[in-house]
Amino acid sequence: MLILLPPSEGKRRAGARRRPVDLAGLSFPALTSARLAVGDALATLSAREDASAVLGVGASLDAEVRANVDLWTLPAAPAAQVYSGVLYEALDLASMDAAGRRRAARALLVISALWGAVRLTDRIPAYRLSMTVDLPGVGPLARFWRPHLDPVLGPQVTRGVVVDCRSAPYQQAWPCTAPERTVQIRVLGKDSGTAVSHMAKHTRGLVARALCTRSGSTPRTPEQLAAAVGEEFEVALTQPRNSRSPWTLAVTQP
Numbered sequence: 001m002l003i004l005l006p007p008s009e010g011k012r013r014a015g016a017r018r019r020p021v022d023l024a025g026l027s028f029p030a031l032t033s034a035r036l037a038v039g040d041a042l043a044t045l046s047a048r049e050d051a052s053a054v055l056g057v058g059a060s061l062d063a064e065v066r067a068n069v070d071l072w073t074l075p076a077a078p079a080a081q082v083y084s085g086v087l088y089e090a091l092d093l094a095s096m097d098a099a100g101r102r103r104a105a106r107a108l109l110v111i112s113a114l115w116g117a118v119r120l121t122d123r124i125p126a127y128r129l130s131m132t133v134d135l136p137g138v139g140p141l142a143r144f145w146r147p148h149l150d151p152v153l154g155p156q157v158t159r160g161v162v163v164d165c166r167s168a169p170y171q172q173a174w175p176c177t178a179p180e181r182t183v184q185i186r187v188l189g190k191d192s193g194t195a196v197s198h199m200a201k202h203t204r205g206l207v208a209r210a211l212c213t214r215s216g217s218t219p220r221t222p223e224q225l226a227a228a229v230g231e232e233f234e235v236a237l238t239q240p241r242n243s244r245s246p247w248t249l250a251v252t253q254p
Contacts, residue, residue: 008085
């Protein structure tokens with residue numbers, strides 16, 4: 001089983017005494033040259049007066065944008081500690097028992113605008129960059145990453161089910177190469193029964209946590225995944241319209 005996550009916009013800075021990122025030590029070292037290209041372009045942009053506007057963030061985040069200038073020397077920590085948004089709060093990796101953390105380390109994969117793809121155990125610095133950005137010197141990031149991620153991540157999905165908890169821009173960066181075994185998580189409002197965006201990330205984090213902490217066998221098909229998630233949530237599984245489309249699992253907010 002592979003669980004695809006987006007990064008969070010909110011990030012915690014690592015302690016000042018931590019070492020900077022070691023690109024050679026990150027998962028998927030074949031992405032190193034692409035990571036360098038994006039990181040260097042981001043650092044260059046972040047020194048410009050219009051950096052916040054290009055990155056699509058408000059003036060209140062100017063300090064975070066300026067910190068990108070020192071990207072390669074900033075202290076780094078495991079991604080599980082750096083990503084701090086509502087999805088990761090719901091996932092709550094730190095509170096899992098040892099078995100749950102081992103499953104999470106194997107199953108969880110973050111698709112990132114800066115790193116391409118990282119495991120939650122990979123050490124990274126806090127940064128400010130979204131997959132929706134058209135990065136000067138690189139171009140639209142979703143389009144940039146796709147040819148780099150296909151050959152690296154394709155071998156990760158040779159068997160088992162893929163649980164896609166990403167938002168659309170991150171799905172565009174790497175549409176999974178096994179749609180017949182891929183299940184996109186869609187969140188429905190508890191009362192409305194319609195798709196929601198508010199707190200959808202929270203529910204996806206809860207789903208990821210449930211899959212990492214359950215004691216049963218690992219789901220290997222979309223139907224088995226629906227049964228596993230259905231142990232804790234109200235769910236409805238929808239088959240794809242064609243062989244190139246993924247399955248959809250609608251999960252009602254708890």
